[in-house]
Amino acid sequence: MSHHYDYLIAGGGLAGLTLAYAIAKTPALQDKKVLIIDREVKHRNDRTWSFWAAEPTMFDHIVHRTWKKINFISDTLNRQFELTRYRYATIRGIDFYQEVNQVLQRAANIAFLYGEITEIGQAGEQAYATVNGQRVTGNYLFDSLFRAELFNPYDAGYHYIRQHFKGYVIRTPQPFFDDSAITMFDFRTKQKDGVYFFYILPYDKNVALVEYTGFSRDLLPETEYDHELQNYLHNRLQLVDYEVEETEFAVIPMTDFRFESRKGRIIRIGVQGGMSKPSTGYAFIRIQRQVEKIIKSLQTSSTPFYNEAFRPQFRIYDAMLLNIMHREGWQIAHIFSAMFRRNPIERILRFLDEQTHLGEDLLIMASVPPLPFLESIYNLIFRRKPIKQIKKYRS
């Protein structure tokens, strides 16, 4: 095996595999030798990616379900919204891995290497990765390995909280769910030390993913996720007869820390490249857009360096929301209730997706209670950040 490639892809998860798939589908890149490196073969349904989009994606043909209705529920608002331009969709991890593997196995220019990457760097004009003690080199390396040592939000004074959730895929013997609508937020639960809500994706009338999600500094004791889920199913949904078919637990960083997107010949992609939306944790669509830009740049300039659309206002909005979540997470249910009550749903989705223009941003701002944001602005200007109280961030 030759040890030099045009492109090394460190991490064959969502970002690495999306990039490899896009390379395989781009005729002008068929002569580029690519190596994907990961510590594991993907054969488990290890996650489900949901997203909203108005435009087509490369993976629409493997979408598990789409919905055109969204429920929002809190103590003060219970409303169903209809989507027109947008769709809410979900892709099962296993379907994604199978589709990508099938295409990549047929691509003569793309190979896999399985093993632990212990080092990534650049020597002269070559990027390299050390895998199982052996060095492989490339003209460029795409890095999607999330590494704690590259992520230090507290020293730099950024916010950092964790999105933690446990989900059950449940099956009911009788039709139970309205499978035409997802529940994006059901805030009818104790707001504890952060933001807490339930999220429901009904795959059909008998099967749904029901998730209990928190945005907070600390995780909950393990049993509490189950307790909350069971309580919600039994007491809120009045559902007693069901079977749990799968469970999912995850912790995702939510931070306004500025991930370095490029270092010499190393380009950071995926969550490590800052593609996770700081205030929501959604990353799927942002990763698709990042890959599109990289592919375009590889075709037009033979380099992967694309212009990052810098829209500073969204960094500020994210920082303000994270500041509120840190300080008084319970306010988020009120803020979101006001936002969902006073804005068309697609404006909200565009806003959360960073696609709104300033006029629309102002309409959103005018619809929410101003005081928590004013306090955030004060904190941001005077660097009075609640994060100073937190000593530990690595789990």
Ligand SMILES: Cc1cc2nc3c(=O)[nH]c(=O)nc-3n(C[C@H](O)[C@H](O)[C@H](O)COP(=O)(O)OP(=O)(O)OC[C@H]3O[C@@H](n4cnc5c(N)ncnc54)[C@H](O)[C@@H]3O)c2cc1C
């Ligand atoms: C359970 C879960 C559910 C999620 N749901 C959604 C969702 O619904 N919508 C959404 O938009 N986002 C969601 N996210 C967030 C985000 O989309 C995912 O985390 C996504 O997988 C990030 O892609 P990535 O390529 O950056 O990282 P990953 O997909 O995690 O890929 C990183 C890869 O690097 C490999 N790796 C790491 N370290 C090493 C090493 N040292 N050596 C070799 N290999 C290594 C890992 O095995 C992995 O395959 C979810 C995240 C999780 C964890």
